[in-house]
Amino acid sequence: MWAKCTGDSVLVILEPKLQKDSFSKFFSGLEEKGYELTFRSPKDVKPAVIEYDEAKFSHVILFAPESKSFAQDVTPQSLVTLLSKHTNLLIALSPRQTPFTSLAAEFSLTLPPPGTPLISHFPTRNEPATVIPVSVAPSDILSPGLSPVWFSGVPFAYQNNPLLVPILNAPAESFASDSESDLGADALVDATDKGGEGLWAGSQLGLVAGFQALGGARATWVGGVELFSDEFFQKDLPGGGKPGNEQFASDVAAWTFQESLALRIDRVEHHRVNETVPGQTYTTNDQVVFTAYISRFNPVKSTWEPYSGIEDLQLEFTMLDPHIRTALPPVRGAPGKYSVTFRAPDRHGVFKFIIDYKRKGLTHLHSSTVVPLVPPRHDGYPRFLSAAWPYYVGAISTSVGFLLFSALWLAGDDRASAKKSTKTE
């Protein structure tokens, strides 16, 4: 049994229409990886998703694409709350309109009108036009060299949101339509009249999309639940050969449940050059060393391992605006260690060391360390400057002059007054 990166309790909300057995391969695959699956139907009250304001499961699989009514604790709002509580979501959709159709829009996914599944007449095959083999574009999330996967369901359009991670896109020749026969499809007719405008078609449509929420949790939207079914796992491709569904489903689940591409910053350190103790404050123009230790989750060993594979990591030294932005390269020979030495700016203030590394598919890395940058101490300035010689000479000559004057004055006092007194007499 493997301990997982963020926990291994999984709640599967499975609508009654879908038999648990028809997804047995997918679920048993998860169980083999060590996840504890709990099943409930959408209308069940127990087990609750959130209890006492605390998420009860580490991951939630929502396989209820056609259910219209849910128990009170499963709402679009509660799912977003789950995400904020670091629970990962795997949500399946269908051409039917459900409460979660509107939730997709919050994730910057736009669904076509209800009842318009994805249709493709290519390649020629025995299956209906809604059951489509989709070839898989290579991606960090998926295993390399995957065979095309069977897909049946609804496509969606991506809005402009950097947090979206497209995993599987629709084939170029596919489109969304409300009827299998092209002639009777109103959507098609309308679109043809307008010269193709408004037609949901082409490879820009997504079928499976990941979403890296800012809190670190991940959500994956799948256009059709059949992708995970035993049937699709086994159905031969039109050109012969096994489909990639099983591996694809496993990869998607692994990414969603933060097994793959999960990074974290273990710790950051900063100190002056030639020192080891981290400074409470730094003085302007100090040479500062900043070090970050980054690990990556290894799903096989189920451990965090130092990771030196990031080449484009950057460090910012910021007060309102970045005063310094520099590369934070990995240190050779020290796995997982990234380090840079730089000169602090000549400007006092409260600065922050900021690592802000956001790449599609990867966990966002963010670290912010506040450190005051202070002006030199009163005795920390350079002394005995050549430019100050006029002042030194002035001070010394005045002192010497005063001394001489006092000496002469005191020494000459008697005689002078004596002279004076004799004169006046």
Place this chain on the structure above:
Amino acid sequence: MLLWYILTLFILPFSLAAPKDSNAIHDELVKLAKANNGVIKLDERTYDLLTSPKRTWSAAVQLTAMDAKRRCAPCKEFDPSFKEVGRSWSTVPAEERNSHFFATLDFDNGMTVFQKSAPIVHVYPAAEGPRKPANGRTAPSTYDFSFGFEAGPLAEQLSHHTPIPIPYQAPFNWSRWGVLKNKWTWAVGTVLTSLVMTSGYMFTRIRGAPWSGGNGQWIAPGYQNQFGQETQVVAMIYGLLASAFLMLTVVTPYTTSPSRQKAQVYLWSVVIFIMYSVLLSLFRVKNKGYPFKLLL
């Protein structure tokens, strides 16, 4: 100036010793006048020379008592005016200038000449020669002080007796300088400034407060607010109270009559008491919560 004065004193005996006819005296006088900024300093003898019955010139003579122990305040006040007029006469062309003289005689230098009071200005017309008055009256006339102690009216009146009008111009800068040198000018300025400032003048100026409110209201409502008219009223009250105190401390003790002094003391005490009450009642209007009051 002192130097020249001493010099003339040196010269004087010599010139007086010489036998004189009218012309010689005239030359002497011209010299003296020139030496003294146009005003001859007389003693009893030069006084006689100047006013000799054979004179062909006219003269304006000031009789005064400048010594401090004579305590003649009007003399001191008038003297600069006379000197100023004499100085301006010395700027006219020599021909006219030498036919009229300005002179001054101090009480201590010529007690016998004095008749009854000082200061006084006698104008002696020419007794002989071309400038003898048409009516033949050669007796001196006296300047009427009701025209004023200032140089301006003096010059104007004396111009009736001179060959040409005295080209006197009011010396603005110098007279002002005199005022500036007087400490009481400054005292009044200082006190007025502080009175105006402490009664909120700057507030009305900076805030552009109106002189008074509409419908005859002249006290602005509110503690941190005021109208222009309030400044004046308050400054006046302060001024009155301050001057009442000053009267009590400075003026009253100098009153030598017990009854008059008593009256003054009572008067000013009552003024202080009443004005203070008025001030307090005014303050109570501004600050509603103020618990104290006197009369009102």
Place this chain on the structure above:
Amino acid sequence: MATTTAYQVPANLSPTAIANTSSLLRIVALALISAAAIASRLFAVINFESIIHEFDPWFNYRATKVLASEGFYAFWNWFDPTAWYPLGRVVGGTIYPGLMATSGVIFYALKAINLPVDIRNICVLLAPGFSALTAWATYMFTKEMKDESAGLLAAAFIGIVPGYISRSVAGSYDNEAIAIFLLMFTFYAWIKALKTGSAFFGTVAALFYFYMVAAWGGYAFITNMIPLHALALILMGRYSGRLYVGYSSWYAVGTLASMQVPFVGFQPVRTSEHMAALGVFGLLQIIAFAELVRSHVSSKQFRALLFASVIGLGLLGTAGIVGMTYKGWIAPWTGRFYSLWDTGYAKKYIPIIASVSEHQPTAWPSFFMDLQFLIFLFPAGVIMCFRQLRDEHVFVIIYAIVASYFAGVMVRLMLTLTPVVCVAAAIAFSTLLDTYLNPEQPEEETPSAAVPSTAAPSETSSAKKGKKAAPAPATLAELVSNATGPESTKRKTGIFGLDTRLLVILNALGMLVFFVWHCTWVTSSAYSSPSVVLASANPDGSQHIIDDFREAYYWLRQNTPEDAVVMSWWDYGYQIAGMADRPTLVDNNTWNNTHIATVGKAMSSTEEVAYPILRKHDVDYVLIIFGGLIGYSGDDINKFLWMVRIAQGVWPDEIQEPNYFTRTGEYKIDDQASQTMKDSLMYKMSYYRFAELFGGQQAVDRVRGQQVPKTGPTLDYLDEAFTSENWIVRIFQVKKEDLLGRDLKSANSFDQGKKKKRSKPSSRRRAIL
């Protein structure tokens, strides 16, 4: 001619006995005055508690704690990262450390003699303690002007006068608390130096001047008063060796010493405020040189030449200073000082300065409130100074003019006027008492002799008036009689009778008693509120304490992470730092206009505009003061226009003041309020959920006296985190970015269950045919 006395005085006392008794009495009187000065300042502690007051004292207190716990060098180099976040504040170099150093020294001294006193109590009681010293310094100063009795009166006046108490009650731990003592003592030392021509007293003046420079920015007042006095004496032809020695020793030592204060640094030789002192110093050297030459050379021409060269050098020096100012080597007048002359300047160019309530001009009731009967004795005292017009009297006269002008321009500068008013009033009052307590009666004159001599003064006065009256020249007899000398007339001045004396003395005593009543009342009712804790009266007359500020600050302290940044208007920066111990964006040390304007912009913009500003500055909480519920008028809505003005000064394109008024130009918060006003963050935060409080009834803002719209504003980017008991302090938490990357407004509407409008894919998404 034996003088009569109005009442019996013991005659057979030896002069030494009198001297000893009077000096003992003086000491007792001074001690009592000190006790009264301290006691009357303790109202605040008795009515409330031993607590630091107002705003600035909280910073001073915090700085003192740093000084006491970490030592002087750490304090000197103290960089405060929690102030002006994220700019930070170099505290050591931007404060006048005199106050903290004084408390620190007292703290360590008490500790050294095993008297552990809480540093807070030292801070609270420092101002009353120093007020006793101020009374003493004023006594010394006035003694130089007149005599000991005037000094005692002046000490008593300044001990209890509200104009000074307002700045020095217990807990008012501010620079002014010690500065007035230093001011008076420096002036005393200067007068002493001038009178005796002693370099020692000049140096004493310089040392206290240094202390003053270290303690208060108002030291510039001394820096300009003393040169002004010296210049006036020179112009009056009263140059003397005493003046030269006194001024030179003061200036040379004082300037060098003042340059040791880090915050002052090279200002004494580089800014216009200090140029007067430098210029007079130069002028004195020239004159001294000229006098030296004059005493050795007698040729008249040479003197004329010398005179010309003195004037020429003076002009050259002035031109040099002007030229250097023009070239930028000497900094021109700073805005704060400049606004004293050009009173419209601050409002136009530095709204931050104009926005402070204590920088407002003074209306006359404030003068009367703060000085009561001293205010009309003051001119009388000035006239008394003119009567004698010794060198030191010139100082009082100049001080009187300058300070009364300044006090008129700024309420705050009433503080500098107060000492001179006390001194002048004491001179006038003690002259009055001298006159009427003197038992000697003048000799009563026979009427015949009296008439002419009384006529004489009236004559001269009418003669002065000139034209109208025809002054009669003095008679010959008078000229002769007057010449007998003044001695005989001098004995004639004085007061007759006992009733006159009694009347005036009783009147005067009544005024004094009234003054004491007034001072006590003003101090207890107006000047002893800590302003951190408010008091109101219950219906039954008992005191009700409103403690919202501390409630809120302690909430912040207990419930937020230590590095949570709090944004508020700058008035509350020091209090938040002092009581809540949280970083603030801006505080009462208004050194960075742009940063304050940033806060002003955030407060006066819409949520959408404000949010990026808040996030950029890492703001976690926004704190506002709202008085609408209980009628606390010093709240943020009333200060709001200043925020708008200050923001407008930096972003004139984005913030415009007229937008915040109704169409008719009124400043309103009810239904008629302009849309910009209603959308502003400040308005939204102030009235958020306010109408709900009234349960369906019409909500009324008790400060503005206006009805609040029934549907209150909504907040999308902030959450209400805390509202104090009387709603005076409201704290809002800034939301983090939405975790789905939406803008918070739509996230908020999603959370409330509103359906998102269905968006169609854009037409760009054409089918690939």
